[in-house]
Amino acid sequence: MSRIGIFGGTFNPLHVGHIQCVRTVRSRLSLEHIFVVPAAQNPRKPRTEGPKDSERLEMCRIGFAADAEFVSVDDREITRGGLSYTVTTVESFAKEHDPSEIHLIIGMDQFDDFDRWHRIDRLLELTNVVVVSRMGHPIPQMISDFPEGLRPYITDFEKGFAQLSTGRHIEFVRMSDVDVSASDVRRRIRTGRSVERFVTIEVEDFIKKHGLYGPIGPRIGDYEQFARFCGDALYNKKGLNVRGFDLRPTSAPSEFAVVASGTSTRHASALAESVLNAVKDEFNVFPQSVEGMGEGRWVLLDYGSLIVHVFYDFVRQEYRLEELWKDGRDLGLKDPLKL
Ligand code: ATP
Numbered sequence: 001m002s003r004i005g006i007f008g009g010t011f012n013p014l015h016v017g018h019i020q021c022v023r024t025v026r027s028r029l030s031l032e033h034i035f036v037v038p039a040a041q042n043p044r045k046p047r048t049e050g051p052k053d054s055e056r057l058e059m060c061r062i063g064f065a066a067d068a069e070f071v072s073v074d075d076r077e078i079t080r081g082g083l084s085y086t087v088t089t090v091e092s093f094a095k096e097h098d099p100s101e102i103h104l105i106i107g108m109d110q111f112d113d114f115d116r117w118h119r120i121d122r123l124l125e126l127t128n129v130v131v132v133s134r135m136g137h138p139i140p141q142m143i144s145d146f147p148e149g150l151r152p153y154i155t156d157f158e159k160g161f162a163q164l165s166t167g168r169h170i171e172f173v174r175m176s177d178v179d180v181s182a183s184d185v186r187r188r189i190r191t192g193r194s195v196e197r198f199v200t201i202e203v204e205d206f207i208k209k210h211g212l213y214g215p216i217g218p219r220i221g222d223y224e225q226f227a228r229f230c231g232d233a234l235y236n237k238k239g240l241n242v243r244g245f246d247l248r249p250t251s252a253p254s255e256f257a258v259v260a261s262g263t264s265t266r267h268a269s270a271l272a273e274s275v276l277n278a279v280k281d282e283f284n285v286f287p288q289s290v291e292g293m294g295e296g297r298w299v300l301l302d303y304g305s306l307i308v309h310v311f312y313d314f315v316r317q318e319y320r321l322e323e324l325w326k327d328g329r330d331l332g333l334k335d336p337l338k339l
Pocket residue numbers: 008009010011012017018021105106107108109110132133134135178179180181182183184
């Protein structure tokens with residue numbers, strides 16, 4: 001087999017943006033075969049609520065069934081388990097294929113911090129990279145638009161094609177925008193909206209049949225108790241000014257909120273991480289989405305009816321969420337160590 005593509009991702013779930021990406025790259029670059037490789041755990045994304053690995057694999061198989069002639073779903077990252085580093089995966093493909101024929105396919109959103117991927121130097125020796133356009137993420141027009149850490153590798157850049165000193169290249173492929181993300185699909189399902197335009201009928205049937213992405217409420221039970229539990233977890237890691245609110249009397253989007261701050265962005269991320277772990281251990285539940293964990297300025301853990309906001313204290317003053325919640329009921333959270 002000669003020219004191949006590797007398309008990794010969480011595929012939680014597989015949506016039409018992914019399918020379009022694979023079809024477009026295959027025809028533009030005349031690739032012979034594309035391997036779709038679902039990750040066990042993306043090292044750059046916090047784990048969120050979702051289906052089993054085997055169910056994500058199955059959704060990929062079902063969603064690409066019509067393209068089986070040139071696409072196969074490869075389970076090597078799931079079989080390997082743990083954090084799925086792309087370089088390890090590409091190394092294993094490089095044992096089977098000539099690196100000049102390997103094309104790693106990523107979306108433009110992934111490219112923004114591509115220079116920080118694990119062992120990027122090795123990765124750029126082992127594979128060419130194909131970057132597909134994605135809404136809201138402009139394609140570089142000149143070398144200075146590339147992520148800083150990639151610039152030293154570029155020996156020439158013209159017409160969306162960057163030659164690298166490693167002998168490999170990076171090329172940009174424009175495809176008609178498909179404005180969809182997996183997180184958007186999950187949110188739509190949870191809130192009972194249609195996903196007809198975003199996933200294939202077969203994938204939608206699979207999601208329905210297996211009851212995927214349903215509300216986590218039944219596993220949590222009493223959300224007021226749950227808010228107190230998260231408050232304790234924050235106090236235990238020295239969270240500052242931990243407060244909880246019952247927002248049912250207000251028009252806020254969630255029923256409960258917990259807010260706390262850390263003394264630094266690092267402390268804020270560590271606080272959010274400790275809630276995440278405590279909830280996982282006690283309730284076996286992951287948040288439905290996590291935002292801002294990397295920056296630690298305002299980290300948001302979405303547990304459906306409860307949203308936990310952890311701020312770097314300095315940033316908390318800017319947003320004054322508690323003023324928006326003043327018509328809610330203050331849960332009067334107390335530091336369990338001082339009771
Ligand atoms: P999430 O919303 O959970 O972050 P996602 O929709 O970005 O997920 P992934 O499984 O992380 O899905 O994506 C796998 C690959 O597909 C990534 O390289 C990503 O950039 C690319 N991709 C996903 N959606 C699109 C899209 N609509 N257009 C172009 N590329 C996409």
